[in-house]
Amino acid sequence: MLYNTKLAAVAMSLLASQQVVAKPIESRGSMWEYNHWPNAEIPYILTGLPHDLSENIRGAMRMWEAQTCVRFVPYTNQPAWAEFRKWDQGCFSQQMGAPSSGATIVNLDSPNFWDRLTFSKVCNTPGTAGHEIGHLIGLAHEQQRPDRDQYVRVLTNRIDPNFLDQFDILPWIDTSLPFDYNSIMMYSNTAFSKNNKPTIESLTNQEINPYDTATQGDYAAVNKAYNCPAWLTNPIPECRKGAIPANTDFSSYDFIIDDTTFNQAKAGGYTHIAVHQHCNSNAPNMDTDNWGFTPVAGAGPNARYKVTTDRCKKTHDRHAAKYEIALCRGDWTEACDMMCGYRSVCPTAADGTDQESKAVDLVDDAAWVCHAL
Numbered sequence: 001m002l003y004n005t006k007l008a009a010v011a012m013s014l015l016a017s018q019q020v021v022a023k024p025i026e027s028r029g030s031m032w033e034y035n036h037w038p039n040a041e042i043p044y045i046l047t048g049l050p051h052d053l054s055e056n057i058r059g060a061m062r063m064w065e066a067q068t069c070v071r072f073v074p075y076t077n078q079p080a081w082a083e084f085r086k087w088d089q090g091c092f093s094q095q096m097g098a099p100s101s102g103a104t105i106v107n108l109d110s111p112n113f114w115d116r117l118t119f120s121k122v123c124n125t126p127g128t129a130g131h132e133i134g135h136l137i138g139l140a141h142e143q144q145r146p147d148r149d150q151y152v153r154v155l156t157n158r159i160d161p162n163f164l165d166q167f168d169i170l171p172w173i174d175t176s177l178p179f180d181y182n183s184i185m186m187y188s189n190t191a192f193s194k195n196n197k198p199t200i201e202s203l204t205n206q207e208i209n210p211y212d213t214a215t216q217g218d219y220a221a222v223n224k225a226y227n228c229p230a231w232l233t234n235p236i237p238e239c240r241k242g243a244i245p246a247n248t249d250f251s252s253y254d255f256i257i258d259d260t261t262f263n264q265a266k267a268g269g270y271t272h273i274a275v276h277q278h279c280n281s282n283a284p285n286m287d288t289d290n291w292g293f294t295p296v297a298g299a300g301p302n303a304r305y306k307v308t309t310d311r312c313k314k315t316h317d318r319h320a321a322k323y324e325i326a327l328c329r330g331d332w333t334e335a336c337d338m339m340c341g342y343r344s345v346c347p348t349a350a351d352g353t354d355q356e357s358k359a360v361d362l363v364d365d366a367a368w369v370c371h372a373l
Contacts, residue, residue: 001092001132001166035097035138040070040226042098042136043081046373050086053108053124057084058373060129062341065369067219067235069228070137071260072373082106082136091123093135106132127184127212134185134214137222142179142186143200144170151179152208153201163192167199177224180217186210231301232258234366239346242362244355251277251290253323254306255364261327262299264338264371270327271296273305274336279312279358280321288313293331300367311359319356320345325368340370 044061046054061072075081079101086109093106108123123129143152146169154167166187180186181202189198189208202208216235223233245252253275264270277290292309312318322345327338343364347357 001090001163035095036226037070037080037098037137040068040228042070042072043075043078044072045075045081045083045103048086049084050124053086056124057108057129057133060133061373062369063130063214064133064137064222067214067216067233067366068222069226069232070222071369071371073260074372080104084108091128091132093132096135096140097138104136106136108132127210130184130212130214134218138225139185139218139221140170140173141166142181142183143167145173145175145179146171147175147179149203151181151203151206153203155197155199155201158193158195158197158199160192160194166192174221174224177217177221180215181206181208182211182215183218184211184214185218231256231365232367236343236366239344239354240362240364241348241354242345242360244347244349244357245359245361248357248359249311251309251311251320251359252306252361253277253292253309253364254304254362255325256301256304256367257299257325258367258369259299261340261368261370262296265296265327268327268338268372269329270338272328272331272335273307274326274328274331274333275307275309276324276326276336276339277309277312277320278322278324278342279318281319282317286316286318288318291333293328296327314358317356319358320347320360323362325370327370338370338372340368 046057049057064070065072080099081103083103083105085105085107087107088109089107091108094104098104108129142148143154144167148154148169156164156167159167186208187200188210189200189202190196191199193199200208219233219235222228257273265273272293273296275292277292279288279290281287290309290312292307294305294307297303297305312320322342324342325340326336327340328336343366345360345362346354347360349355
C-alpha cells in the first residue's frame with residue numbers, strides 16, 4: 001500500500017504537467033521519471049526491528065537485486081535514504097521512489113487489538129516487504145494503471161471507503177509493458193473489501209493472482225525505468241543446465257559478479273572467490289561438498305570467472321545438485337565467510353535429457369550479487 005496516495009497523486013500530476021509530458025512515455029519506464037534513486041542505489045536504515053521482520057526485509061532486498069540493477073546499501077551520509085519502521089499504522093511506503101532529500105519511511109507493522117490477541121504479524125508476511133520495497137524503488141500499484149479498465153473491473157461499492165484512494169487511476173504510469181495479473185504490486189481480488197466479496201474482477205481469462213515474489217514483468221518495469229544494463233537483468237532459472245564433462249573427475253563453473261560484489265570484496269579484504277559445489281546423495285546423511293578458488297579480479301561480463309572443483313565422491317549415488325559462490329580472505333575453506341546462496345544445477349546429457357552426474361560444466365549468465373545487507 002502507498003501511504004497518502006491522493007496527496008501524492010495531486011503533487012505528481014502538477015509536476016507531470018510541467019515536466020514529464022515533454023518526455024515520450026516509451027522512455028519513461030513504469031515509474032515517475034523524476035523520482036528515481038541516483039545510480040539505482042538505495043541507502044537504508046534497518047535497526048531496532050524484530051529479527052524475523054529484518055530478515056524478511058533483507059530477503060525482499062535480495063529479491064529485487066537478483067534481476068535488476070537496483071542495489072541497497074547501508075546509509076552513511078547520503079542526502080536521501082529509506083528508513084524501515086514498525087509503527088502501528090499499517091503497511092506502507094511514504095512515496096514512490098526517492099525523496100529529494102531526507103528519509104522515506106517504509107512501515108511494516110499493523111497490529112490492532114485483535115492482532116495482539118492472536119499474535120498476528122500483519123505486515124510480516126511473504127510478499128508484503130517486497131511490495132512495499134517495490135513502491136520504494138518507484139513502482140505503483142498494477143490496478144492503478146491508466147489502462148486498467150481494459151483488464152479488470154474495480155467494484156468501488158464494495159471497497160472500504162477509507163481505502164478507495166488505493167484504486168485511483170494514476171495517469172502518469174507507463175502502459176508500454178503488459179498488464180500483469182500476477183505482479184507483486186497487484187492487489188488481491190478481495191483487497192479492502194467491506195464484506196469479503198471481490199473488489200476487483202478480471203475482464204479476461206486470466207485470474208487475478210498476485211505473487212509473493214516479483215514477476216518477470218515487475219523486473220522488466222524496474223529495468224526499463226532505470227535503464228539497467230542487460231547483463232544485470234538475466235533471470236535465474238529454477239535449475240541451471242550444464243553439460244556433463246568429458247572428464248568427469250572435475251566440475252567447472254563459469255560465472256560473473258556485479259560491481260557491488262566486487263566492491264564488497266575489495267572493501268572487506270576478500271582476495272579470492274570460491275565455488276562451493278554441493279553433492280546430493282540418494283542415501284540419507286551422505287551429502288558432501290567440494291571447493292575451488294580463484295583470485296578476485298574484476299566484475300561484469302568482461303571479467304568472467306571460471307573455477308574448477310573435484311567431482312562428487314563416488315559412493316552413495318552422489319551427484320552435483322547445486323552451487324554457490326563465496327567471498328574469501330584466502331584460498332582455503334575457513335577463509336570464506338561471505339556465502340552467497342545456492343543455485344540449482346541440472347547436468348544435461350548429449351541427447352538433452354537431465355541426468356544425475358558427479359561433475360558438470362556450467363556457464364551461468366545471471367550475475368551474482370553478494371554483499372552485506
